[in-house]
Amino acid sequence: MTQYNFDQLCNRLGSDSEKWGAYPADVLPLWVADMDFPAPPQVLQALHERVEHGVFGYGGVNAELAALICDRLWNRHAWRVTPDQILFIPGLVSALNLVSRAACPPGGGVLVQTPIYPPFLTAPGNQERRLVTAELAHTRAGNILHYHIDFDLLENAVKDKVKLFMLCNPHNPVGRCYTREELTHLAEICARHDLILCSDEIHCDLLLGDSLHIPAATLSPEIADRTITLMAPSKTFNIAGLYCGFAVIQNPALYKQVQQTARGIIPNLNLLSLVAGRAAYLHGADWHAQLLDYLTANRDFYLDFMQQHLPMLPTTAPEGTFLAWMDCREVKSIAANPYAFFLNQAKVAFNDGNHFGPGGRGFVRLNFGCPRVTLEQALQRMHAALTA
Ligand SMILES: Cc1ncc(COP(=O)(O)O)c(C=O)c1O
Structure with a gap:
């Protein structure tokens, strides 16, 4: 090797x-x-070959990458996803903004847990939705901080106009990979209040030691039905500057809602990002x-x-x-x-x-x-x- x-x-x-x-x-x-x-x-090699080819016309034929993503989600998480459930989005900051617009009505509330990656805080306002925050709790043992969810505080923040919960898992910046119990509890809150869950899992392949990642949508068909999962090869393979990302949306009506909102605003994947993402998943x-x-x-x-x-x-x-x-x-x-x-x-x-x-x-x-x-x-x- x-x-x-x-x-x-x-x-x-x-x-x-x-x-x-x-x-x-x-x-x-x-x-x-x-x-x-x-x-x-292997990613550099694939990019070299495409550059050598010399023609950089429009891309957009993503079938092979979609198939690789489906295989990957099955192999890593026993999650059955089909290509028609994948929506390619060049960049997950764009996706957070897109989802704020698509999955929450104007003036509605978007719930996030702080401290959090700053675009979660700005996306709702950018899209004329209201940001609602619930702070994570933490404990300290020696010099080590451990963050966890204060479920009562979180649920109390769900007032009637909150329609969307944007989760970050693994959580930037506190580094938590939420457990099945925590995610189940979150899913129950989403179900009780009829919230759409947008689960940003961009860091899901960056697991340290024996940490595990559980995609929220794999918990149950009910939670899958209300979940938009955001993923990308960009962090894992250090190709973030190429902008290759995607959403997995298994509820066809929700998929259509997001896809229609993206129309004319969100472009196809950049040609080189497609090449790099495919090579990373195939050979990385x-x-x-x-x-x-x-x-x-x-x-x-x-x-x-x-x-x-x-x-x-x-x-x-x-x-x-x-x-x-x-x-x-x-x-x-x-x-x-x-x-x-x-x-x-x-x-x-x-x-x-x-x-x-x-x-x-x-x-x-x-x-x-x-x-x-x-x-x-x-x-x-x-x-x-x-x-x-
Ligand atoms: C949780 C999370 N989501 C999204 C992004 C940014 O994604 P992109 O570069 O695809 O816009 C980052 C980058 O740090 C991140 O940590």
Whole structure:
């Protein structure tokens, strides 16, 4: 089996990268949720071949990719999906906006659990729907934070105009992979209040250690009937800049509702994203398995470092994603703006917790989808800045 080298540094400066282009070159960027690894060689090969072909006319023949997705969902989750239940969407931020519009009437409420990936907070307002938030709860053991759902708080937030619940599972930024019991409880709430469930599962193939992912729609035919699942190869295979994503919608009426709302607004998949997504699903399994080992080791390295050197900054121990969520509220000198402190004093760029809604103030989000030396350097810089 080919061994892939995730320790290899890849210079992304000057490569049109949002993550690497936003700050001066002396800042280590551990923010935007993409990884500092090249995509699998098989994906690069497929892209090279398409570029060599030289013609970039309209794409749109997605049958092979749809069949691969169906096989994948069956093999990984015993979930039977047919190609006519897949709607391709170039980018899941677009999908969150599309679903807010399609599955909730104007003025209706969209429920989300905070802290959460910021586009969940802006999509409802962008589409003239009302954002309703319910904060996740957390417990602390030593320096480790564990987030869970406060079901009473969540259900109390479902007032009569809430029609759509947008779930993030695995949850960005807190790294939870929700259990079957938690998802069942959520499904019951959706059924009781007749909510559509939009389950963003973009991180579902980024499982660390022995974590499991359960697609919400596999719980029962009843929940499948009211669920729009969002997935993509983009995070897993580091091809997010190509924009390849899809929704699985098994209720034909709901599918039609979303498809009609997308008409004329959401384009086909970009030709190169189609090629990359197909190659990733067809040939990326070994690379993916080794990536997960590497990310799990990065997580563990991060947790060891935090426990040994920065125990005053409690952190999640993520089950999924390559993102950690760090609580800086106890260090009084940085609590007001830890993002600015680390940026200015440590030259490390994180995401500012304030952008993640209620429960985000005083936190930062760290991206450990990078070679270990980069992660280690960032942690050393944080440590030096805090102990200066
Ligand atoms: C939960 C979640 N949904 C959607 C996205 C963005 O998806 P896309 O790049 O396909 O728009 C991200 C990116 O970080 C994410 O974490």
